[in-house]
Amino acid sequence: MIRRFRNLKIRTQSAIMILCTLLLSFAFFEILWLNKWNICETAERLNLFYVQINDKDFKDMLAKEALNYNIPDSEEDTEAVAAVQPFFDLVNEYTGIYIYGGDGLFRAGRFAPAMETDSFLFLFNIGYRLTGGDGEIVLDFPLEFANGTAEIMIYNYERTLFIYPLLFLCLFLSAALFLFIILFFLNRKMKQILILKDEILTMSAGDLTHEFPDLGGNEIGILAKELNHLRESLSDNIRKEQESRKANQDLITALSHDLRTPLTILNGYLEVLKLKRNPQTQEEYLDRCLKKAEDIKELTDRMFEYALVAEENEMPDIAWLSTDFIKQCLEEHCDFIRLAGFTPALDLPDTSGVLQSDKTMLKRIFNNLFSNILKYGDKRRTVTVSGRVQDAEFIVSVTNLIKIESPHIDSSNIGLRNVDRMIRLLHGRLQVMQEKEHFEVKLYFPLQ
Numbered sequence: 001m002i003r004r005f006r007n008l009k010i011r012t013q014s015a016i017m018i019l020c021t022l023l024l025s026f027a028f029f030e031i032l033w034l035n036k037w038n039i040c041e042t043a044e045r046l047n048l049f050y051v052q053i054n055d056k057d058f059k060d061m062l063a064k065e066a067l068n069y070n071i072p073d074s075e076e077d078t079e080a081v082a083a084v085q086p087f088f089d090l091v092n093e094y095t096g097i098y099i100y101g102g103d104g105l106f107r108a109g110r111f112a113p114a115m116e117t118d119s120f121l122f123l124f125n126i127g128y129r130l131t132g133g134d135g136e137i138v139l140d141f142p143l144e145f146a147n148g149t150a151e152i153m154i155y156n157y158e159r160t161l162f163i164y165p166l167l168f169l170c171l172f173l174s175a176a177l178f179l180f181i182i183l184f185f186l187n188r189k190m191k192q193i194l195i196l197k198d199e200i201l202t203m204s205a206g207d208l209t210h211e212f213p214d215l216g217g218n219e220i221g222i223l224a225k226e227l228n229h230l231r232e233s234l235s236d237n238i239r240k241e242q243e244s245r246k247a248n249q250d251l252i253t254a255l256s257h258d259l260r261t262p263l264t265i266l267n268g269y270l271e272v273l274k275l276k277r278n279p280q281t282q283e284e285y286l287d288r289c290l291k292k293a294e295d296i297k298e299l300t301d302r303m304f305e306y307a308l309v310a311e312e313n314e315m316p317d318i319a320w321l322s323t324d325f326i327k328q329c330l331e332e333h334c335d336f337i338r339l340a341g342f343t344p345a346l347d348l349p350d351t352s353g354v355l356q357s358d359k360t361m362l363k364r365i366f367n368n369l370f371s372n373i374l375k376y377g378d379k380r381r382t383v384t385v386s387g388r389v390q391d392a393e394f395i396v397s398v399t400n401l402i403k404i405e406s407p408h409i410d411s412s413n414i415g416l417r418n419v420d421r422m423i424r425l426l427h428g429r430l431q432v433m434q435e436k437e438h439f440e441v442k443l444y445f446p447l448q
Contacts (some may be wrong), residue, residue, distance in 0.1 A: 006216035006217060006218065006221070007216060007217030007218065007221075008217070008218060009218055009219060010189065010218045010219050010220065013185075013218060014185075017181070017182065017185050018182065021177075021178050021181045021182055022178065024177065024178075024181070025174040025175070025177050025178040026174070028173070028174050028177055029170050029171065029173075029174035032170040032173065032174075033167070033170050036134070036163060036166055036167075036170075039166060040159065040162055040163060040166070043162060044162075048162070049158075049159075049161060049162045050158070051137070051156065051158045051159050052091060052092050052094075052095060052156070052158060053091075053095065053137060053139060053154060053156045053158075059141070061090065062090060062143060062152070063143060063144065065087060065090055066087065066143045066144060066145045066146075067144065067145065067146055068087075068146065069083065069084045069086075069087045069145055069146060070083065070084070070145060070146050070147040071084075071099060071101060071107055071145045071147055071148055071150045072084060072099075072107045072108050073107075074105070074107065075105075075106055075107055075108060080108075081107075081108045084099070084108050085108075085110070088108075088109070088110035089110075091110075091154070091156075092158070093112065093113040093114045094112055094114045094156060094157045094158040094160075094161070095112055095154060095155070095156045095157070095158065096109070096110060096111050096112040096115070096154070096155040096156075096157075097109060097110055097152065097153070097154050097155075098110075098152070098153040098154075099150045099151075099152060100150060100151040100152075100153065101150055101151075102148065102149065102150070102151075104151070107150065109153075112155065112156075112157055114157065115157065120157075123160070123164055124157065124160055124164070126164070127160060127163070127164030127167060128160075130167060131163070131164070131167060134163055135157065135159045135160035135162075135163035135164060136155065136156070136157055136159075136160065137154075137155070137156040137157075137158075137159055138153070138154070138155055138156075139152075139153070139154040139156070140152070140153055140154075189220065192215050192220045193220065195213060195215070196212075196215070196220065196223065196224055196227070199212050199213075199224075199227070200227065203227070203231055203234075208231050208234055208235040208238070209235070210231075211228060211231075212224045212225070212227055212228040212231065262292040262296050263292075263296065266289055266292040266293065266296070269285045269288055269289045269292070270289065272285060273285050273286070273289075315425070316357070316358035316361050316422075316425045316426055317358050317359075317360070318356050318357065318358060318426075319356070319357070319358070319359070320354060320355075320356060320448075321354070321355055321356070321357050321359065321362075322352050322353070322354060322355075323352050323353045323354070323355065323387075323389075323394050323445075323447075324352050325359065325362065326362065326387070326394065326396065326445070327348050327387065329362060329363060329366045330346065330348065330366065330385055330387065330396065331346065331348075333366055333367075333369075333370040333385075334346050334383075334385055336370065337370060337373055337374060337377075337383060340374055340379075341379045342373065342374075342377060342379050342383050343379075343381075343382045343383065344382070344383045344384075344385055345382050345383065345384045345385065346385050346386075347384075347385070347386040347387070348386070348387045349387055349388055349389060351389060353389055353394055353447040353448075354447065354448050355394065355445050355446060355447050355448055356427075356448060357426050357445065358425075358426060361422045361425065361426060362426075364418070364422060365419050365422055365423060365443070368415040368416070368418050368419045369398055369415075369419060369441060370398075371415060372415050372416070373398070373400050376402050376403060376439075377400045377401070377402065377403065378400070378401040378402060378403040378404070378437070379403070381400065381401040383398070383399070383400045384397070384398070384399040384400070385397070385398050385399075389447070392446065392447050393444050393445060393446055393447060394444075394445040394447055395442060395443070395444055395445075396442070396443040396445070397440065397441070397442050397443075398440070398441045398442075398443075399438070399439070399440040399441075400439055401437050401438060401439065402437045402438075402439050404437070416430070416432060416441075419441075419443075423443060423444075423445075426445070427446055428443060428444050428445045428446060429443075429444045430442070430443060430444075431443075431444070
């Protein structure tokens with residue numbers, strides 16, 4: 001459940017948290033407020049506050065003192081009303097007391113003096129509206145006076161001095177609980193953001209080995225995961241760049257060493273020819289010079305091809321082409337290897353298709369393939385070149401046999417790697433199959 005919550009979006013998490021916290025705070029308030037009378041009675045027993053009318057001697061005192069006063073005949077009987085006023089002073093300032101005759105008519109009374117003070121009245125009005133009158137105590141009982149029996153009505157507001165502050169305390173505690181949980185939730189999110197900030201600063205300082213922590217499946221967690229992937233990609237790219245730089249340095253060193261030998265020999269032959277001491281051997285030395293020049297060209301070609309493979313940012317110039325262009329390239333290369341002593345067998349379809357490709361890259365692809373045939377192919381065997389349309393693809397297949405004196409194809413496979421890189425840029429694919437001396441390459445070009 002917790003894991004599922006951590007994987008929710010922050011907006012959803014916040015909404016759920018606020019809703020649950022509101023319900024919890026409301027339930028907490030209800031528990032406190034439903035037990036208000038128990039709290040009030042406990043506070044009264046502990047003498048934290050005093051309610052006069054709850055005193056067990058209160059009614060006895062009123063009954064004893066009432067015998068000393070007469071009930072006014074009416075509320076207009078000012079002398080009788082004034083005479084009974086000392087009886088009303090028996091209750092405190094938070095109590096209102098009223099006398100009603102046997103006929104139920106009001107005779108005399110006193111409003112609670114505390115209700116006339118602004119401070120108490122302000123607290124009472126707010127609490128009364130919020131609680132619906134909780135805290136007000138009403139008593140109604142008969143009392144014997146000197147001239148008869150009257151009904152006494154008492155309104156006591158002394159308990160409001162405890163109940164209404166208790167109400168505000170319950171509201172405050174509930175609000176504090178709500179804010180505490182929400183602030184705790186926000187603090188957790190802020191800590192995650194600070195952790196993310198520290199990790200980003202660590203990564204920006206160059207430390208790519210420190211892994212980002214798992215921060216859940218929300219936006220912050222997704223950002224942490226993506227930054228972790230970025231860190232890994234940067235680290236991998238830097239490692240590859242270092243390896244590539246080292247490989248380039250090693251290649252340049254090796255080729256420089258390889259070039260030095262034929263250049264030295266070539267220079268020696270040319271010096272001999274310049275001296276013209278032995279005219280009979282000039283033809284032989286010229287052949288040797290041409291052979292060394294060919295060796296140098298082959299080494300420089302390898303360097304150039306390797307540089308092409310290393311071009312990671314090369315982008316093709318895409319244009320609409322007909323498959324007739326591919327057929328034309330294949331025919332030209334077949335004619336070329338025929339002049340070099342090979343026997344090509346060309347089988348191309350009559351139908352044409354349309355594809356999006358790059359003319360220059362296509363030429364380079366076929367140059368690499370047929371260059372491998374010239375270097376490693378067996379001239380005594382037929383070179384089969386075919387093309388066909390299948391499943392919305394134009395498939396070119398080149399098959400030849402490897403000559404026996406060439407035990408293995410160039411160990412770096414630069415030519416094929418170059419072909420594979422370029423055909424992937426053209427959204428095609430390369431398939432290479434080799435079984436002993438049998439070698440086959442298939443190129444797949446997507447048709448539109």
